[in-house]
Amino acid sequence: MSSGEVKLIGAWASPFVMRPRVALNLKSVPYEFLQETFGSKSELLLKSNPVHKKIPVLLHADKPVCESNIIVEYIDETWSSSGPSILPSHPYDRAMARFWAAYIDEKWFGALRNFLKAEGEEEKKAVIAQMEEGNALLEKAFIDCSKGKPFFNGDNIGYLDISLGSFLAWLRVTELTASHKLLDEAKTPSLCKWAELFCNDPAVKPVMPETAKLAEFAKKIFAKPQA
Amino acid sequence: MAERSDTEEVKLLGMWPSPFSRRIEIALTLKGVPYEFSEQDITNKSSLLLQLNPVYKMIPVLVHNGKPISESLVILEYIDDTWRNNPILPQDPCERATARFWAKLIDQQICVAAMKVVGKVGDERDAAVEATRDLLMFLEKELAGKDFFGGESLGFVDIVATLVAFWLMRTEDLLGVKVVPVELFPEIHRWVKNLLGNDVIKKCIPPEDEHLAYIRARMDKLNIKSA
Numbered sequence: 001m002s003s004g005e006v007k008l009i010g011a012w013a014s015p016f017v018m019r020p021r022v023a024l025n026l027k028s029v030p031y032e033f034l035q036e037t038f039g040s041k042s043e044l045l046l047k048s049n050p051v052h053k054k055i056p057v058l059l060h061a062d063k064p065v066c067e068s069n070i071i072v073e074y075i076d077e078t079w080s081s082s083g084p085s086i087l088p089s090h091p092y093d094r095a096m097a098r099f100w101a102a103y104i105d106e107k108w109f110g111a112l113r114n115f116l117k118a119e120g121e122e123e124k125k126a127v128i129a130q131m132e133e134g135n136a137l138l139e140k141a142f143i144d145c146s147k148g149k150p151f152f153n154g155d156n157i158g159y160l161d162i163s164l165g166s167f168l169a170w171l172r173v174t175e176l177t178a179s180h181k182l183l184d185e186a187k188t189p190s191l192c193k194w195a196e197l198f199c200n201d202p203a204v205k206p207v208m209p210e211t212a213k214l215a216e217f218a219k220k221i222f223a224k225p226q227a
Numbered sequence: 228m229a230e231r232s233d234t235e236e237v238k239l240l241g242m243w244p245s246p247f248s249r250r251i252e253i254a255l256t257l258k259g260v261p262y263e264f265s266e267q268d269i270t271n272k273s274s275l276l277l278q279l280n281p282v283y284k285m286i287p288v289l290v291h292n293g294k295p296i297s298e299s300l301v302i303l304e305y306i307d308d309t310w311r312n313n314p315i316l317p318q319d320p321c322e323r324a325t326a327r328f329w330a331k332l333i334d335q336q337i338c339v340a341a342m343k344v345v346g347k348v349g350d351e352r353d354a355a356v357e358a359t360r361d362l363l364m365f366l367e368k369e370l371a372g373k374d375f376f377g378g379e380s381l382g383f384v385d386i387v388a389t390l391v392a393f394w395l396m397r398t399e400d401l402l403g404v405k406v407v408p409v410e411l412f413p414e415i416h417r418w419v420k421n422l423l424g425n426d427v428i429k430k431c432i433p434p435e436d437e438h439l440a441y442i443r444a445r446m447d448k449l450n451i452k453s454a
Contacts, residue, residue, distance in 0.1 A: 051332065051365055065324045067331060077320035091308035092294055098301045103282065137282065 002078050004061025006031040009045050011038065013217050015166040016068040017056040018207050022162050023072045023086055025203035027079040038221070068166075069101055072159060084156040093145070097152070100141050101163040108134040109167060112182075115174055116222060124178065131182055138164065139188040146190075150197050157201050165198040169209045173218050176211070237262040238290040240276055242269065244433055244441050246390040247299040248287040253386050253431045254303050258310040300330055303383065315383045329369065329376065330387040337362045341395045344406055345451060356406050363391070363407060363415065370414040374421050381425060385418075392419045393432045401442055403454025 006024070008031050010017030024031050036042055036055055048057045048064040058065040058074065065074045076086035088094050111130040118124045145152045145160060152160035175182050185192045199208055237255070239262050241248030255262050267276055267286050279288045279295040288295050289302045291309070296302050307315045316323050340362055343355035366388065369376060376384035391407070396419065399406050409416045422428045433441075446453050 051328075060321075063321055065321065067328055070324050070327045070331070073327070074320050074324040077323065091305055092291075092296070094308055095296045095301050095305040098304060099296070099298055102298055102301065 002082075005059075007034055007059040008032070009034045009036060009042070009048060009057040009059070010055045011036050013038075013209055013214060014055060015170055016054075018166040018169075018209075019068040019162050020056050020058055020071040020075060021207040022157070022166070022203050023075040025207065026086060026157070027075060027083040029075070029079055029082070069105070069159070069163060072162060076159070085158070086153075086162070087159050088153060096141075096145055097158065097160040097163075100138070100145070100152075100160055103137070104163050104167070108138065108164075112167065112170065112174060115178065116170075116218070128178070128180060128182070132187065135183065135188050135191065139191050142190045142194060146194075151194065157198060157203065161194075161198055165195070165204065168195055168199060169211060169214050170218075172211045173215045176215055177218070236290070236292055238265060239263070240265045240267050240279065240288040240290070241286045242267055244438060245286060246394045249393075249431055249433065250299055250386045250389060251287045251289060251302050251306070253381075253389065253427060254306045254315060256427050256431055257313050257315065257381065258306065259312070260306070260310055300334065300387070303386065307383075315377075315381075315386065317377070317382065326376075326383045329366065329384045332362065332365065333384075333387050333390060337366075337395075338390060341391075341398075341406070344404060345398060345402065345446075348452075352404070356404060359395075359406055360411065363412060366391070367412050367414050370418050375418065381422075381427070385422065389422070389428070389432065391415070392422055393438075397435070397438060398442055401439065401446060401453045402451075 006029055008017070008020055008024070010021070010033065012035065021033075034042075034044065036045060041053055045055065045057060046053055048059060049055075049066045052066065054066075056066075056068055056071060058071045060074075060078070065071050072086060088097055108131075111127055111134055115124065115127040115131065118127050142152060146154065149155055151157050152164070157165070171182055183192055183195060198204055237260055239248070239251055239255070241251065241264060243249075243266060252262075252264070265275075267273060269276075269286065272284055276286065276288065277284055279290060280286075280297045283297060285297070287299055287302060288297050289305065290296075291305075296305050303315065316326055337359065340355055340359040344352060344359055347355050366376075369384075373379075375381050376388060392415075396407055407415060432438075443453055
């Protein structure tokens with residue numbers, strides 16, 4: 001079941017692509033990384049994800065798996081005997097991990113994205129307020145889920161760590177652009193501590209985009225066309 | 228872990244006409260799990276609901292041994308993780324990933340597109356019908372040669388897709404807009420017949436007459452013209 005070539009279609013800057021990369025690293029699964037060019041979609045991508053035409057797509061023995069969090073669960077289930085467990089073992093803890101991962105993608109990330117697009121001080125202020133509300137919820141979620149351990153998943157990084165942690169580089173770029181700390185040591189001390197541990201994890205470090213490089217990329221993709 | 232018994236407390240906060248609430252009832256009934264149903268009024272939210280789902284303040288909320296779980300897809304997975312008889316998700320990781328993929332498509336895209344059909348008029352409605360049909364075509368293809376999305380028996384996607392069978396398709400007659408005509412979607416129509424032959428489904432979906440009356444009343448309230 002776990003045999004067969006593994007390929008991942010993605011892009012270095014995408015937080016969604018980072019998720020399966022961390023998961024594959026945690027499980028020590030070698031894979032070929034097929035980088036998409038920004039602004040165009042390869043034939044392989046269109047063939048492998050005809051519904052959404054989006055990255056990441058995992059190809060395992062040529063069978064495609066789509067949607068970043070779904071791919072992470074697939075990796076955990078397929079290589080279950082290798083490396084630490086990515087999802088928690090208790091059903092209630094698994095439910096909490098899935099609940100907060102969905103919240104992060106549906107609400108929290110929406111606010112972050114709105115910030116990058118926001119124009120004018122009023123709009124920016126409103127989005128910052130939204131983000132801070134979200135961060136407060138996640139700070140509490142961290143305390144509840146981690147139960148005194150360093151990560152959402154306990155001793156090792158897991159599904160929810162990966163889900164939120166994959167946005168840290170973009171969060172840093174947003175902080176630079178806004179000259180405003182979005183993860184504040186005073187307001188979210190546990191998350192700040194967690195963020196540093198996450199970024200230094202050996203499964204994460206090789207695939208976390210460098211802030212400066214990402215900031216340059218962000219400038220390019222969010223650049224307003226010349227008048 | 229504590230031993231399970233029939234006296235273990237399972238409570239569901241829901242609403243009788245809600246597809247998200249009904250899918251939980253289907254899952255619990257499939258597994259033979261006794262539960263107490265608490266009908267909620269989201270126009271006048273109870274303090275219990277606000278306490279148990281502070282993030283979204285929505286139904287359904289499953290409470291098991293005093294611990295609340297929200298978000299219907301998260302609840303469905305929790306039920307499958309906790310009560311292992313009559314599995315809802317397949318065993319194979321690739322099939323599980325596929326099931327999760329379709330469930331997400333139904334809730335995040337088909338549901339949204341279908342709501343636009345109800346909410347819009349004229350050209351905008353036509354566009355929404357087109358968009359909904361394009362998405363439903365993926366489900367149509369997925370059903371080819373199968374009694375249910377889950378194969379020979381009901382599974383995760385069938386439970387989630389009851390939203391299409393008994394909400395979208397029931398609303399069609401009232402709207403006078405055939406979103407899912409049998410000529411275009413013969414497999415989906417065949418699948419609905421299979422669902423109606425299943426005892427659990429028959430028991431757990433809202434009774435047709437009452438349901439249609441409810442939808443008509445809601446449409447009148449929202450000034451949506453009914454056929």
